[in-house]
Amino acid sequence: MEKKQDTKEDDEFSESLLQTLEQQTNWDGSPMVKYQGFWYLKIFFRQELASYKHFKAKDSDVILSTLPKAGTTWLKALAFSIVNRGTIYRDIDQNPLLTCNPHKLVPFLVAFKENKPNQLDKPNDPRIFATHVPFKALAYSIRESACKIIYVCRNPLDLFVSARLFLTENKLEKDHAGLLGLDESFDMACEGTHPYGPFWDHMTGYWNAHLENPRKVLFLKYEDMKEDIVFNVKKIADFLGCPFSSEEEERGMVEEISKMCSFQSLKNVDKNGYSIKGLFKNSTFFRKGEVGDWSNYLTPAMAERMKKLMEIKFQGSPGLTFKI
Template sequence: MEKKQERNEDDDFSESFLQTLEQQTNWDGSPMVKYRGSWYLKIFFRSVLSSHKHFKARDSDIILSTLPKSGTTWLKALAFSIVNRGTICCDIGQNPLLTCNPHTLVPFLVMFEENNPHEFDQPTDPRIFATHVPFKALADSIRESTCKIIYVCRNPLDQFISICHFLTENKLEKDHAGPLGLDESFDMFCEGTHPYGPFWEHMTGYWNAHLENPGKVLFIKYEDMQEDIVFNVKKIADFLGCPFSSEEEERGIVEEISKMCSFQSLKNVDKNGYSFNGLFKNNTFFRNGRVGDWTNYLTPAMAERMKKLVEIKFQGSPGLTFKI
């Protein structure tokens, strides 16, 4: 079976190759395929494989990784602003974040096309890209180069509620009768059957990579960013090798970037537009962003189930915990 998969994978990721993979329908009705232990939305799967095989990372690249709805948009805005602050902070009115969605400024690697590899040849250095794939599924060139990876992790209960709202609002599968109920959706999530899941393998993969090589992988929790964004903005800048100078700190540049990239600032930019070739409404990237919103939807029994699941799945990843 493995040889068959490898042969078909090289053959333009044909439909016959897809038929060899386990398939499932996500709670919103979107088809998914399971590949090497992880689930992917079928609509993006060929692009995931293409970027894995053909994307060539530079040592100066910056890769931003998250599970969907775990702070992706926020991280994109922060990384873009930190790296380009020399230009942005000289003329605050010229900041692209004032007029366009962060997803326009920082492309996803899933948008990489084998037939048009030069599309990602950005004139600026470093280049910044984003991805949702697990650490093990990153392009070999990313893991083998000295490029930097920043991973933002979110409490799985909040992440679950946020992605449920997001996929239901956007309805990738237009002809589907409707999403599953919350109980059934939560069951699937706890079983690891969801886009880029299982969530615990996604989280522990990046956490363990961070422990093994903290100079390569920075691991940040969404909740920590909410608690002290100024501290984490400086932490990101230090990790990327472009720390804020004393003069910049005195001028309030760190606070300026933090405010510019806040939920309130970003949600009003191009909020009526669409991203990713019209697939996603921009306003659905900004629902509320609060920590603990899951308490408005999930029962204490569900929370207890998640707590026990996390304790079991994180046993091999010392130091990785969540407040549930």
């Protein structure tokens, strides 16, 4: 009875709250709402609020955070493989990554259902969850507990191109007649009007949290991971308190995990199915995964505009830079 009452109160609160919030349409036609300075996809907003209110973090939990298309799927595969390596690598042929998309193995916190707010209280230890919300929108229990947070960010130009192509393939608004042009979409990105944006506030929020407590928040860059994945796999394991033993390294386990979680390996797994409430085609999570692919879509003038924008927005976050 108490859970039903909580659900009713959540519904009433979210509905009344929506009436007070600024609303905007994303360039692909998806409705968004602005809450505490950030834009959320309206389709997920109620569940985001439920997660913030009800999720109870354990000290052993691992929270993976990214902006959409910043390396989320890759990070899920890596974290899952690293923390579960004791069981899944005893018999490599039984590794669930051979048959399951990483999104089915590591749920988003938005997977909360309105009538089952505690459904993520699974017995697994450590539990691994993912989110796209900004640092200040994480559940209080996540920020105040001893659980670990891993954040991956990506060059905003590649981020924009990847997100645009992904949403083009996965239209959330089926009746939407068309999409905004590239120039108009890029304008919105530069204004910070995009899901979970502005991107600069999202990135600096986690960057500053990392500087304040590096044992709590690990901040990684997609480009660095592409350049040296073996180094970063060991870095993630060290951060999570489960470093690779000398025996594991001699057996080549770090390289094995890196290969198993590579773009080439993951793109052929369960590629005909759907993930995340059946909204997104598995095949669209893996396009190219390249660094600098933005140059095939955006003009030098766009790149210069983004470069100047980042210089301004990252001024108060020394050390946070991207190569363009």
